[in-house]
Amino acid sequence: MNTPAIILVRPQMGENIGAVARAMSNFGLSDLRLVAPRDGWPNEKARDMAAGAHHIIDNAQIFSDFPAAMHDIEIAFATSARLRDLEKRVVEPTEAMQEIHAMVADGRHCALVFGPERTGLENDEIVLADTLITIPTDAAVNASLNLGQSMVVLGYEWFRRLEARPHFNVPEQSAALASKEELHGMFSQLEDYLDGINYFRVDAKKPVMWRNLQNIFVRSRLNTQEVRSLRGLFRDLYLRRKTTAEE
């Protein structure tokens, strides 16, 4: 699949390049482009920090200027912590990634562009971007997101929208939930026991007390095995109590 290119313009710290590569890898991105990295290339610190993402570091393309790195890009989104004095649309990551997914589905080549750590992109570079992305952060805080953190946010927003990725809402090998019949069987067993020990004491209070008790087990969405375990537990408790009472 065509995935967005990640373009780092004049990145300074090798560690940050590595952190970007690592986040790219975690979120299914692979096309890394570096414009004039300050400390040259290759860079061992970038490789060390990339953890399992050496392939991204090794396949990174190096360019001497920003327009060259954009040669085959149709639509570029530039990250910017500041609002510049330019008429440029600014969106948040959610909106940006919805658009990027739609454009990628149309076969368009997109890029996410990050400026140098300290200064960000120059105005004459920002003007080449179609849209700016601002990641919402607490304005009261001095330290803005670093390159690696920004890549995590955008990578996450990219990946979570992929239709082919696995979803985890339901555990894969989850046991079937107990049927209502199984649950009611457990309840009537328990109710017999409770009546047998005069648990509810005052008849008038029983309905509410018993409803609240049942609700605890309903809410926990028991599976068949758990119902069996609980029935055994109630039975053992009840029988032990009876024995004690008989002594």
Add this chain to the structure above:
Amino acid sequence: MNTPAIILVRPQMGENIGAVARAMSNFGLSDLRLVAPRDGWPNEKARDMAAGAHHIIDNAQIFSDFPAAMHDIEIAFATSARLRDLEKRVVEPTEAMQEIHAMVADGRHCALVFGPERTGLENDEIVLADTLITIPTDAAVNASLNLGQSMVVLGYEWFRRLEARPHFNVPEQSAALASKEELHGMFSQLEDYLDGINYFRVDAKKPVMWRNLQNIFVRSRLNTQEVRSLRGLFRDLYLRRKTTAEE
């Protein structure tokens, strides 16, 4: 405002504790709790890595065991890269944060719990969590997200849902967009010029060509000043051309 506590259970690397504090700070979180940090406390590496978030490091609470760190917590979400053999609901960050926001609005105390870097939480710790959070990542990649990266994703999901935070969709000092009248004034000036130089050549082709040309400027959503600039540009081009043609 009541915000979720962040509980790191037996964290190993001071750098990771610092990266978590930094991300917390960027996303408006401050209640950091550490359970038995491996290298003791305080930890200089944590402080260094926290950048502008020293206050979070300095105010971190230390506990000897996980239940103690949870003493005032009503609802705990634990992050887990793996699905454990436990009947526990697993959600993704988006869903988790929708729920946490709703619970915080109800005055409930929530926590996000992270296990040790290498091993994750033990099963007897996971069982204390109400819900598990899994951050979707590329399953083909060996390196999972580290503590700091996971905190960035969850902090981002927390912060972007805050109603009081600033939104950036519209640049604050944006100039007013040009009125349609201004735009049409520019178009009729341009059309006169183009007709004057017989730009369209074949009359039958003009409607489509002209529509496509206008569309370029409509799409760019010009402001008043930009319309003035373009009108000047067209005029200057047209006049220069006429002069050339007359030579």
